[in-house]
Amino acid sequence: MQRTNFSEMACSIARTLDVIGEPWSPLILRDVYVGISRFEQIQADLGISRKVLTERLNHLVDQGVVERRPYDNRPRYDYHLTAKGAELVDLLMVMTAWGDKWLAGEAGPPVLYRHHACGEISHVDLRCAHCGEPMHAYDVDPLPGPGSAA
Template sequence: MQRTDFGGMACSIARTLDVIGEPWSPLILRDVWAGFTRFEQIQADLGISRKVLTERLSHLVERGVLERRPYDRRPRYEYVLTEKGIQLLDVLMAMATWGDNWLAGEAGPPVLYRHHACGEISTADLHCAHCGESMHAGDVELLQGPGAAV
């Protein structure tokens, strides 16, 4: 089955989906963030087939989200987040906040986030980079940007 190429679209959401838009990629990034950096660890945690994991890891490395680093004399590698990958974690934290609000059920969220700066348990929240005020979809107007398709 041919995968749709979203990377050429004049839309930052579509371009992001081109990198992490299939279901395994965000889970792989989550695992690497949580400290599962070796192929066998990720495969065991996710229960993903070796073939699919190999394809997904290669894709994430090619896209500059993960980096392969040797950890053994044999050709064995661990995967680490690049700066690009670390910034993508903010997207995953926003997804987790939505999932906690709408899908966690009575048991509550499966993961809590302790903020290093203040030591408190918190959630991800969007703020305006200019004024610092809370910023949500209803608070903004969409304008055509310089990279828009004309």
Template sequence: MQRTNFGDMVCSIARTLDVIGEQWSPLVLRDVWVGLNRFDQLQADLGISRKVLTERLNHLVDEGVLERRPYDARPRYDYHLTQKGTELVDLLMVMAGWGDKWTAGDAGPPVLYRHNACGEISKVDLRCAQCGEAMHAGDIDLLPGPGQVAVN
């Protein structure tokens, strides 16, 4: 089946989905973030086929989200987040916060987040980069940006 290419759309959400929209990609990024860096570790944790995992890792490396680092002469590689990948994990943390609120059920969230700067357990909270106030979907207006294509 032909995969839809969202990368050429004039929408930052669509272009982001072109990088991580396949269902395994966010889970691969999560695992690399928590320290599962080798192919066999990722495969064992996710229960994913070797073929699909290879495709996902190659795609994420090609997109500049992960980098390969050799650890053996055979060659074998560890996978590590790039700066681009680390910033995508911030997006995944927001997704996890939504999941904690709406899908965790009575058991509660499976993971807690301790903020290194203050040592407190917290949650991800979207804030305006200019004033520091909470920033959620109902708090903003959408305006045309410099990348917007003029419609005739």
């Protein structure tokens, strides 16, 4: 199936979706983030076909989100996040907070995050980079930026 290319749209959401906008990519990034880094491990964890996993990993490598590192003489690789990929995990942490709030149910969140700086269990909290106040959808006005469509 041919994917729609969103990379040329004048929209940062569309461009981000061009990198991770199908369901397997965020889950692959999650696995690599938590240390599941070899092809066979990722495949076993996700139950994904070899063909789809190969396509997704190649796309993530091409996008500069993960990198391959050989781990033996045969063409076998570990996958690791790049700096670009680590920032995408920040986005996944925001998605996790939403899922924990609205979808976790009585069982509660399946994963907790311990903050290195203070040692406490916490969650992502969007704040304004200038004043430090909470920053959510109804706290901002979207305005055209320098890269907006004409």
